[in-house]
């Protein structure tokens with residue numbers, strides 16, 4: 001049964017279009033897909049193509065394409081994917097200035113028409129872009145959320161399931177911190193069907209999985225050449241969107257604006273959260289060992305460096 005929520009997806013490229021399709025197919029709400037005016041017709045075309053898939057899929061969600069922010073008015077949720085993706089040889093951080101300008105102007109328009117929405121930010125470097133969106137929007141911190149940890153954890157879980165030959169459904173990893181080389185896979189908290197991962201795999205295999213997870217985005221970029229990942233990022237956005245729109249209160253890692261949690265002030269960073277209808281309902285503070293806290297501090301420092309470039 002379709003709950004008539006309104007979801008806007010800004011940026012109709014690889015991640016935005018894939019996300020819009022998943023949201024509509026799962027009947028999470030009516031979807032508005034928006035891109036820049038020079039891409040208005042292709043955006044309308046993508047949206048119409050998605051809409052025409054709905055009778056086959058069995059979803060009554062509406063999908064429209066536009067370049068006009070008036071069409072996004074009154075959204076319950078806005079997902080921001082607008083911005084450049086990196087090319088092989090680039091880091092996510094190389095996108096910081098270009099994408100900060102885009103995210104800033106998009107956020108201004110979005111909140112003008114949807115002041116009550118929750119925002120989920122995908123554009124990279126996503127920790128810093130979440131900071132930009134939060135500061136620009138003037139929204140309460142609970143309603144500006146960045147996507148990183150669901151995707152990084154999904155990659156970790158994929159590699160663990162492959163290594164052990166078990167269902168991905170039973171692998172529960174936990175990746176916090178920055179969406180970059182200094183991300184923090186909390187191996188001590190990872191389990192497979194309730195059994196601690198450290199009891200199932202030797203340290204060197206776990207280290208290899210951690211390393212592959214850290215490079216997960218880069219591995220895809222070097223294979224694809226002209227694009228970065230979009231299926232797993234879109235699936236991650238879908239999971240976060242569903243938890244918010246249905247007030248499921250799932251415990252998911254997400255980028256939150258921190259005011260003292262984990263000892264950080266005025267910083268956006270990936271932490272465990274409870275996602276519900278108000279956005280980030282709660283940040284969960286875990287006990288960290290000194291080496292885990294040191295890794296999170298390194299992660300925090302790399303986000304701070306980027307934010308200071310923008311100031």
Ligand SMILES: NC(=O)C1=CN([C@@H]2O[C@H](COP(=O)(O)OP(=O)(O)OC[C@H]3O[C@@H](n4cnc5c(N)ncnc54)[C@H](O)[C@@H]3O)[C@@H](O)[C@H]2O)C=CC1
Pocket residue numbers: 010011012013014015016034035036039081082083084085086095099102105106121122123124125126147148151179227228229230233
């Ligand atoms: N946080 C994460 O886990 C992930 C982040 N990303 C990031 O998401 C962003 C989008 O990636 P893709 O969709 O693959 O790129 P893409 O190039 O396929 O799509 C980006 C779209 O944004 C649009 N755009 C640019 N400026 C805009 C503006 N001012 N207003 C509205 N739309 C605008 C472009 O026209 C383009 O259609 C990139 O920055 C990428 O690095 C991608 C995957 C995962």
Ligand SMILES: O=C([O-])CC(=O)C(=O)O
Pocket residue numbers: 085086092124151179216217218220221228229233
């Ligand atoms: O690697 C990239 O540039 C896109 C991204 O953030 C990811 O796939 O993790």
